[in-house]
Amino acid sequence: MEIIKHNLDSWELKVKQKNQWTVPVSSEEIQNARMGDWSIIVTATKPVPKEWFPELSEKNVLCLASGGGQQGPVLAAAGANVTVLDFSESQLEQDRFVAERDSLPIRTVLGSMTDLSMFDSESFDLIVHPVSNLFVPDIQPVWQEAYRVLKSGGIMISGFMNPAFYLFDWEMEEKGILQVKHTLPYSELDYASEEEIVRTGVSLEFGHTLEQQMGGQIRAGFMIGGFYEDSFGGKRLLDRYANSFIATRAIKL
Template identity: 35%
Template sequence: MTDAQENSPAKKHNQGAWDRMARGGHRFAQPAKDDEFKNPLKTLDRWGWLGKSIYGQRVLCLAAGGGRQGPLYAAAGAVVTVVDISGAQLEIDRKVAADRGLQLRTVEASMDDLSMFAPADFDIVIHPVATCYVPDVAPVFREVANVLCAGGIYISQHKTPTSLQAEVRRSENGYELTEPYYRSGPLPEVRGSRHREEGTLEYLHRWDQLLGGMCRAGLVIEDLVEPLHAKEDAEPNSFEDRSKYIAPYVRIKARRVGQEQARTEAGSLWLPS
């Protein structure tokens, strides 16, 4: 089965899984806390990639439902749209926004099909860990590049390939690699680990697919960090102990390039080069 053939069943499976997790109070379906709203931009952007203010910026929070990303960016003054495949996740966003008097728009859609938006509709795309839920990341990056304006910023976070290759339980040699790097199809399900989400279909994407895929879509990578989750005195088999051996996530800042603006009497049309 090709990635294209597998994509639709994967969407339906993961949509159902995330709906169940959202209704069950999963850790990624928890609204932002009161103290996080005190300085929402600092909460979200500890590396300062977005500058001192995003007031009035058009922000797309992609595959980012759950009551945290969208409401916090809205509280920071952005004009926010949240896209998620899970209607239950989006319902949390709408409730948080209503409770806090915030404005945001929600759209139920898959991250690899943003055809409901016009080219250059957004100044910033924020994409928390989610690409592991689609078999093919190339269409995702193409969609992101299309909806970003020239010079627009794309900030995304991904599960590292090595983390998805490695066992979640520690052996006497550490956390061993047991999944091949070059592979197709979903990964075997893992239970009882914060590195994986039970009930979902997850896919390993190689570095050439992640970094190269962004570049081929017209995005230039400006920075890359591995958020630190390791703790020296962590208990064996814990999330923090495994993170001493393997970085679980990579966070990437990229910028949209290669667009030329063609003026027409009816308005502006953005054409990818």
């Protein structure tokens, strides 16, 4: 099926529904960032450690598959030259809204995380890539392209799903039972027909293995120089037993 088109339609709907990842930051948060008081998340709840970032002033930052008016505007207010790439025009509109509201110079680009051909090699000092590669079946092109467009010594901060999250039966979890149902790597296409997926309208997700996530970054040429885990903040049953998110800090040597 047309995976990208299906997920694009899903995110356009999420913006209309004011999903939490589509709601822009406030003017107060932007003002605080201008004064040096800022943080962003690339997982669900835990802020990225401040020491993971380079000095942002005049640095070229790519917010990769990161529309929604959240990470990009904060980093721009902190002094970075920010480009936000996303496949959803509505998500990019959230960034443009904050940019106009708070007089921020943010560049928005419509495109896929797997193809950064619109950018020259070694264009960016920092890439911020919040949880989003679950929406593409093959993530190695994401890591390869990120490596290409980063400058030598550049940093990529990524958030992604712990593959263990995809092991369990979603319907049973809602009933308070964690029951293993799925194999890894996970694809919704293995458990539901194309007709069912289109009818429900939910995003089509792929649960990539740690070898594909972290090993893929290493194969692209990165050195992993930071790691932490995060949860849904107690909102999911799995939070009682394991973390569902991982964040890495990768360096282009």
